[in-house]
Amino acid sequence: MVILNFGVCSSQLFSNCRIAPISNQKLRKQEVFCFNPLKTQSCGDNQLEGMEYGFYRAKQRKRDIFRLKSVVDVDKVMESDKSFIGGDGNTNHYDAIVIGSGIGGLVAATQLAVKGAKVLVLEKYVIPGGSSGFYERDGFKFDVGSSVMFGFSDKGNLNLITQALAAVGCRMQVIPDPTTVHYHLPNGLSVLVHREYSDFVAELVSKFPHEENGILEFYGVCWKIFNALNSLELKSLEEPIYLFGQFFKKPLECLTLAYYLPQNVGDIARNYIKDPQLLAFIDAECFIVSTVNAMQTPMINAGMVLCDRHFGGINYPVGGVGEIAKALAKGLVNQGSEILYKANATNIILQNGKAVGVKLSDGRQFYAKTIISNATRWDTFGKLLKKEDLPEEEKRFQKAYVKAPSFLSIHMAVKADVLPQDTDCHHFILEDDWKNLEKSYGSIFLSIPTVLDSSLAPEGNHILHIFTTSSIEDWEGLPRKDYEAKKELVAEKIIGRLEKKLFPGLKSSIVFKEVGTPKTHRRYLARDSGTYGPMPRRIPKGLIGMPFNTTAINGLYCVGDSCFPGQGVIAVAFSGVMCAHRVAADLGFEKKNPILDTALLGLLGWLRTLA
Numbered sequence: 369m370v371i372l373n374f375g376v377c378s379s380q381l382f383s384n385c386r387i388a389p390i391s392n393q394k395l396r397k398q399e400v401f402c403f404n405p406l407k408t409q410s411c412g413d414n415q416l417e418g419m420e421y422g423f424y425r426a427k428q429r430k431r432d433i434f435r436l437k438s439v440v441d442v443d444k445v446m447e448s449d450k451s452f453i454g455g456d457g458n459t460n461h462y463d464a465i466v467i468g469s470g471i472g473g474l475v476a477a478t479q480l481a482v483k484g485a486k487v488l489v490l491e492k493y494v495i496p497g498g499s500s501g502f503y504e505r506d507g508f509k510f511d512v513g514s515s516v517m518f519g520f521s522d523k524g525n526l527n528l529i530t531q532a533l534a535a536v537g538c539r540m541q542v543i544p545d546p547t548t549v550h551y552h553l554p555n556g557l558s559v560l561v562h563r564e565y566s567d568f569v570a571e572l573v574s575k576f577p578h579e580e581n582g583i584l585e586f587y588g589v590c591w592k593i594f595n596a597l598n599s600l601e602l603k604s605l606e607e608p609i610y611l612f613g614q615f616f617k618k619p620l621e622c623l624t625l626a627y628y629l630p631q632n633v634g635d636i637a638r639n640y641i642k643d644p645q646l647l648a649f650i651d652a653e654c655f656i657v658s659t660v661n662a663m664q665t666p667m668i669n670a671g672m673v674l675c676d677r678h679f680g681g682i683n684y685p686v687g688g689v690g691e692i693a694k695a696l697a698k699g700l701v702n703q704g705s706e707i708l709y710k711a712n713a714t715n716i717i718l719q720n721g722k723a724v725g726v727k728l729s730d731g732r733q734f735y736a737k738t739i740i741s742n743a744t745r746w747d748t749f750g751k752l753l754k755k756e757d758l759p760e761e762e763k764r765f766q767k768a769y770v771k772a773p774s775f776l777s778i779h780m781a782v783k784a785d786v787l788p789q790d791t792d793c794h795h796f797i798l799e800d801d802w803k804n805l806e807k808s809y810g811s812i813f814l815s816i817p818t819v820l821d822s823s824l825a826p827e828g829n830h831i832l833h834i835f836t837t838s839s840i841e842d843w844e845g846l847p848r849k850d851y852e853a854k855k856e857l858v859a860e861k862i863i864g865r866l867e868k869k870l871f872p873g874l875k876s877s878i879v880f881k882e883v884g885t886p887k888t889h890r891r892y893l894a895r896d897s898g899t900y901g902p903m904p905r906r907i908p909k910g911l912i913g914m915p916f917n918t919t920a921i922n923g924l925y926c927v928g929d930s931c932f933p934g935q936g937v938i939a940v941a942f943s944g945v946m947c948a949h950r951v952a953a954d955l956g957f958e959k960k961n962p963i964l965d966t967a968l969l970g971l972l973g974w975l976r977t978l979a
């Protein structure tokens with residue numbers, strides 16, 4: 369280990385540090401050396417202020433590291449000795465380590481940080497955000513994923529993105545989207561989902577006048593659920609003091625949610641609607657947010673998204689979706705926590721069955737009291753932990769849920785004049801046959817964020833993000849040349865379909881084009897098979913089977929779209945809020961009752977077996 373200058377430090381000096389690795393009593397018994405990058409001869413409090421790290425070496429030669437007050441540049445220190453972090457594992461330098469900086473991971477991390485926890489986020493890529501990140505090419509700024517932002521208004525309790533940003537002192541400027549999506553469906557059915565609920569209902573009723581009552585009843589149930597959700601303070605459903613407290617304060621609303629928790633949209637829609645084409649439309653409404661039809665979409669999730677788009681509306685962040693993750697990451701650091709990029713976690717370190725640390729591909733190891741994985745459950749339990757030790761609970765999850773397909777995505781820039789003046793920002797296209805809805809390449813999603821924020825492209829241009837479901841099996845095993853040729857061919861067909869349906873002259877107006885396949889998603893988002901998230905294998909019992917944040921491994925939590933309530937930025941933000949609350953209770957930052965905990969976790973585990 370390279371230590372440039374070190375002096376003997378007193379236990380008093382260590383006790384002045386914000387985070388002491390071990391008790392003073394324990395320190396006194398040890399011979400302590402202090403790393404001193406300021407190259408001063410002695411090591412007093414003032415110098416410590418400016419130091420990046422303090423080291424101590426116990427007599428028994430076990431080594432460890434802890435962080436002092438100032439900013440950490442782990443890379444710099446690690447270069448000198450890749451194995452120096454670790455040791456006995458009893459000393460936890462962080463309260464929590466979060467693997468991955470998707471919105472789920474960032475919300476969990478920031479919520480914990482504002483409660484006073486010391487958090488380290490490890491991100492494989494060079495920027496935060498995961499599927500909600502961004503990239504820039506030739507002056508164009510693209511959202512990696514799509515650009516429909518729920519939960520981003522200044523109203524109610526369900527604006528979780530706004531709340532997550534506010535928690536770290538950040539408020540972003542947003543541009544209201546007058547329409548959530550413009551559907552272009554079989555038999556010439558065109559439906560515009562207006563921001564105003566009454567306008568949307570009037571539009572839908574004008575297409576299905578004989579189903580007016582059915583439409584009002586079905587969307588009425590969605591509102592019942594939304595209003596119940598919106599009346600609660602949202603925290604961990606795995607934390608009994610909170611959960612019972614909510615039942616006590618809002619019994620009717622909680623019972624409403626408990627009633628709809630095991631139900632799916634398809635059954636409820638069929639109670640009110642008979643027209644097969646309108647039911648197919650409800651399938652499309654579900655598919656765009658769950659990648660499955662209405663029969664498989666949990667009613668609670670539909671209640672959330674089908675109403676939030678009218679209650680708070682869809683709002684686009686100025687500067688692009690990537691700004692949200694950037695702001696959260698900055699807020700995290702401002703709270704005194706840390707985020708490391710190019711930090712590829714390869715193993716979760718277990719000690720006596722408890723998750724105690726994380727090992728990176730370059731050999732670095734970090735230790736914490738709790739580990740939170742924002743990787744998918746397939747990655748967490750299939751790669752970060754040994755596949756063969758899959759806990760029963762995870763086996764059950766994998767029986768009930770399967771990886772949703774990935775996407776083929778085309779990020780493209782076009783000359784602005786190819787789009788009609790009043791073009792909407794988001795479109796969903798399924799041309800001829802309802803049966804193609806869930807098939808690979810069957811339907812096309814299109815977002816044109818420059819319709820809302822022209823700063824994302826140089827003047828006179830628009831950016832288009834076109835995507836369609838596609839499976840990794842379609843792309844594996846191809847020689848490079850064939851893979852590139854296939855990408856071009858498939859993209860050409862999709863663009864051709866858009867040209868025919870929406871924008872004549874589209875092909876000849878292209879000024880930039882980049883095609884990503886499921887392999888691209890797997891590589892850049894570190895998601896098994898590039899999956900968009902979990903989807904039920906069969907008809908689920910609503911949300912009952914979806915695991916929350918605790919796992920069968922002591923000290924290990926999951927966050928993100930393979931946790932309750934599933935796919936979607938707002939959904940993973942909720943998962944982050946829940947995760948932070950449960951972890952904070954376990955770390956002693958929030959109230960906790962171990963007896964009630966055991967009872968509730970047991971009950972929820974049992975409920976999942978019924979799904």
Ligand SMILES: NC(=O)c1ccc[n+]([C@@H]2O[C@H](COP(=O)([O-])OP(=O)(O)OC[C@H]3O[C@@H](n4cnc5c(N)ncnc54)[C@H](O)[C@@H]3O)[C@@H](O)[C@H]2O)c1
Pocket residue numbers: 467468469470471472473490491492493496497498499500512513514515516517518711712713714742743744747892893894895900901927928929930934935936937940
């Ligand atoms: N509404 C929209 O327009 C929209 C847009 C984009 C994304 N989404 C949603 O976002 C959801 C995903 O969010 P999320 O928070 O669950 O995850 P995510 O996939 O967005 O982020 C996970 C992050 O973890 C990192 N990571 C994974 N494995 C790692 C490892 N071993 N070491 C270090 N880092 C690692 C990845 O690089 C990534 O940054 C999807 O379900 C999707 O629905 C929605």
Ligand SMILES: CC(C)=CCC/C(C)=C/C=C/C(C)=C/C=C/C(C)=C/C=C/C=C(C)/C=C/C=C(C)/C=C/C=C(\C)CCC=C(C)C
Pocket residue numbers: 514515516518549597600602605614622623625626629656657658668669670672673794795796813814815933934935936937938939942975
């Ligand atoms: C616990 C028990 C047992 C019971 C009790 C009862 C109660 C209290 C309950 C409660 C519950 C709750 C709270 C719940 C909650 C929930 C939530 C919040 C949910 C949410 C959800 C969300 C979602 C799902 C979302 C999604 C979204 C998405 C996915 C999106 C996407 C988008 C896209 C893709 C776009 C499209 C585009 C175009 C068209 C272009």
